[in-house]
Structures are given as structure tokens and as C-alpha cells.
Amino acid sequence: MKAPDRVLLAHGGGGSLSGRLIREVFLSAFDNPALARLTDSAIVSLGSQSLAFTTDAYVVTPPFFPGGNIGTLAVAGTVNDLAVSGAVPRFLSCSFILEEGLLLDDLRRVVASMADTAAEAGVILATGDTKVVERGGADGIFITTAGIGELRDLPEGWLRPRPGDQVLINGSVGDHGLTVLAAREGLRFDNPLRSDCAPLNGLIEHLFAAGLRLRWMRDATRGGLAAVLNELADGHTWGVAVRAESVPVSPAARSLGEILGIDPLYVANEGKVVVVVAEDDARAALEVMRAHPLGRDAAAIGSLEEGLDGLVTVETYLGGRRILDMPLGEQLPRIC
């Protein structure tokens, strides 16, 4: 088959097809230094002030799920993109695309959650816009938020991870994506999953305030932990050696993943940050994370290792290693 001539759902899955779309369609047209780094936030300067600037569109079916809704996501997601860039999130914009027929009560619930999440994160929803489209022109509610934050003084070696550095995460992976999947498909469990959706800027603030030699940070959203670690390693001579058994996965997520044949390492999170820190500071960073309510289950999950040629590996079951590949796109349920 030839290359696809239309947008496929898999182009939006956060995997390598998404990457190709960004490079070949957007980057080639919008070519500029701020965009070219393809980080969660662009770093721009206004006079002497350095700012982080980001935007994200939120589409989720169903819009309400255990642990949050599309509004919580829209605020927390953008706050997190700013925070992992080393910025203090300040102001957010929000644009709504509403489908004719949406219940006003549902909209009020979404907006109330946005207000609560913004208050929790200490950001101001400063401007917004609303469009209504005909029934069928959208799926209930789509939200786009943009945010700006002040770039803080960043530690020496920031954005220069190197072999020996340790990789930490603030808790269990896969909960959000599997929660939404379960809600969408009407799968019910005795031990219900909850989305981890939360603004992480408080936790991240503590990490920076502790004066640690932080090297790199990214929130593990679409494509899950696997995608983030592949982005970390991509293009380097070193790679990431993950200790699979150290990666926190909740029992409910693990069970559902086993049943559906979906690996929680590839599933989206909305309240998880991957932190790369100098080896000697790893223990202190873990303590800082564990002292915060959103980092109680924080864990050291691996390290950067020379010679892995940009690959992410996990230990297999009895000591060998296998590749933890970049996810491709949508996760698909299997025949058997």
C-alpha cells in the first residue's frame, strides 16, 4: 500500500504516526526555532522575560469518567505541560466547541471542574471563546486551552540528561486511559479504576525548590510511559533501561490490561510526571515526591545507560532485556 492520503485515527494516537504527521505537515510549514524543539511548551522571550507557552485540545469520550471529566483534563493537562517545562503556570485561555443539544447541566459541571482545578493549580482562566456547531458536527464538547507561565531559574544541566541519571515517576501508570476505556465500553469492576487526572505543578514546584540536579521532565500522557521514555532517548547514543517490576501499576489497571491485551505502560496518564535526575540526587527527589499527596507511590524505575543507541529496554522476566517500543497509534483490541 502507498502512504495514506487521508488522516487516520492512528495519526492522533501519540505514536510514530503522530510524529510523522507533525514533522511532515506542520513543522515543514511553520518552521521556526520556538516550534522546532517540539517540547510540551515553547520557550519564548518577551523583553527580558522568558515564558513557556503551550496549547492542547481535549476530546474525550465519554466526557465524564471516574476521577474527572474533560474540564479537569483541559486545565490540568495544560498546567502540566507548562510545569514540566520548568515554568510556573500563570494564565490559561479556554475555547469551547459545543454540539447543539449538549445538556447545560453537563456544561456547568465541566466548567465547575475547570474552576476547581484552576484554583488547585493557582492559575487564572483569563480569556475564552465559545462556538456551537450543529448536531453531529462535534461529539458533545471539545475544549482547547492554552497557557503561559514564567520560566523559573533552571538547574545546571537541565535538558541535558546523561548516562547514569535516574528515571523517576510519581505513581502508578495506565489508570487514566484504562478508566476512560472501561467507561466507554461499559466494563464494570469490583475494584473501580479512577483517572489520575490532576495538576502536577505543586509537586513539581517542590522538586525545583529542593535544589536538586533535575535534568528532564515530561508528563506521560498520550502513548503512556513508553512514548515519553522513547522521546527521552530518541537520537542519543544512550538509552533508557527500565526495571519493569519497579514501574507502579495498580492491581485494577493490571487486571484490565491483561484482559484486554493492553500494556499499561502504553496507556495515557493525566497526572504522572517522568523526572530524570542526577544519580546522587535520586533518593532526595523520591523523598520530595513521596511527601506530596500526588507522589505517594513515586518510584525509581530505571536509568540512562550508555550504548543503548536511543532505545528503551525493559528487563524481561528472567534477566534478559527486550525493547519497549514507541507505541504505534491507537491500541486495538485483539481477536483472541
Next chain:
Amino acid sequence: MRYIDEFRDPAAAVALLDEIRRVPLEGPVTFMEVCGSHTMAVSRFGIRHLLPPAVRLVSGPGCPVCVTPVRLVDHAIALARLPQVIVTTFGDLIRVPGSESSLERERAAGADVRVVYSTLDALALARKEPTRHVVFLGVGFETTAPTVAAVLLEADAAGLTNFFVLSDHKVMPPPMRALMEAPDVAVRGFLCPGHVSAIIGSDAYRFLADQYGASCVVAGFEPLDILQALLALVRQVSEGRAEVENTYGRAVTTGGNQAAQAVLDRAFVPCDAEWRGFGIIPGSGLAIRPELAHHDAAHVFDVQVPQPRETAGCRCADILRGTITPPDCPLFARSCTPVDPKGACMVSSEGTCAAYYRYERRADG
């Protein structure tokens, strides 16, 4: 976690591996894991690299998507292009390349293609959309076929006139016979598919042991299940035996699931079927019974399916017969990757090439 961790206990695995290594063998021996889920488990847990050098484990034709001929994908695409039709399918078929397109691309171009998690979802859709024709793509082995048989019978009993199945169901024992008869395949024994065996029973493999001298051991899917079965296989070879053994007793009996077999019989009748890599294998398919022909999409819809085209250089056919491994294919990990798969063994999440690409591309274990 209960029912997972017990079957992954590393100490027990090390002990089993030691036992496997201690069994005396006169020379190298090749076993085949027939089932795609076994292939994934073997790759994911790194089992291939832990076996002694004399024990070679090759992958077989047990990934349903992989053995599905291009013609079926083309047929499904032709159906999806009909204005009244909703094509429903399990997820791993939608990216499989046909001759010119895939269901994923047809969906992007406007066709109504929906991923379902259960055949019952497809039936429910037919009830909800009485003015549309809902076609379910019936791909899979004895594991999946009974659920399709059940919805066919239910649709018929309920008098639903808008529910159809395009059946490409296949059964496992005939290709295993074909492998034993193929001059270029040298397989001494089979790791028999656990879920298929839960339906058909372990007795279904007796002819392989009796007529072909093949050792057959039914295995579960956790690492300890697989190692236990490999130990049984190695012991049979060492002791000069060729028997059917069942190490998956918690799910599989000798006679299998009689209720499921009865449902299969009521909806399907054996037929010759085309397998990628094998061509036509007599008696290896399940056709919808003539009494249910009004639910048979191949019978009801008159569509033109062009002569299928396989990708030049693609060696899925040899991989499915275990005569080469993925790195031996000139396309593997070069022009054929999960992003841009050339053959079905790469696109299916259970495919041998996908397993090698994902887990063993540069494994040092």
C-alpha cells in the same frame, strides 16, 4: 496478583529451565508454538533466548489475522464501500493491508467501519440500526468461532434480517497436518494452542502423534505454563515418545467444550480454506451452513473482489510455516515496520514479525 503472579514465579521458572537443560538430547530439536498468543508470550518473557541451544522454538500459523488471505481483506473493503453496510470487526483487522487499501483507510475515506469488543456488540448494533446492513468479519479459530456461531443462531432465531457474517473462520488441526507433510518443515513437536484446545479438546491432536510421530503438548500462556510444556516436549524427544500431553489442565480437557462444539456444528460446516503461506488446506475452514445462508455476507452481497495482490518480497508465507524467522525476511524492520506493515505478520499484534519487532529486534537477553 492472584492467577497472574503464581504463573510467573521466577524461582519456579529457573528450576524448570534447569530441568529442561538437564534432559539429554541426541541432537538439535525444533518445536513449533502454533498459537499467536504463545508467540507473543514467548517473546515478551524472553523465553526463546533462555532455552538451551539444542532446543529451537519456531512460530507457526496460529495468528488468525496473519493467515487471513489478502482476498478476505479486499472482500471486507468491497462490502464496506456499499452505502447501506456497517462493517464490524475486532480491532486488529482494521490496519491489515489489502491489495490497495485497508479498513482503517476506508473508514477515513467515509466507510462505516466499527471496532467491536464482542460479537454481541455487532448484534446489538444490528438491532439498533434496522435500516442498515451490519456485517461482522468472522476471522478466528475455534476459540472465536463459537461466539460467532452463537450470534448467528441468535440473529436467526430473532428473525433479524440485517445481520451478516463474512466467515473466514479456520480450524487448527489441518494446518498442523500440512506442516508435518511439508518436505521443508522439520518440526518434531508442537506447543499446542491452549485456548483452541479448550474448545476442541486435547484428543484432537492424537492423529499428529499416531500418524506423524509428532509430540504434542497443550500449553497455557503464562511463562511457567510454557516452560512446563517445553519440558514435557523435550522429555518426549529424549525418551523417544510421541504422545499428546496436556499441561493446561485448568482449562483444557480431552474432549473439549461440548456445548461450544455443538453450537459450532449448528452454524458452520467444514470447508476448504485458503491460508496465507499454505494455500488451500482441505477441511480447514468453517463455512456458514446453507440453512443460514441469508446471514452469510459472501452469499447475500454481490460485490466484485479484484484479484488480490501480495507485496513483492514479503515472506509472511515462509514465516507462517516456520521455515524462516522474521530477521531472515529482506523487508523486516526495513521497509516493513508496524507503522507501515507490508505483511500481515507485522500488522497483527499477535503476528510473529510484530512480536520480533517489538520485543526481540535487538534483544541481548
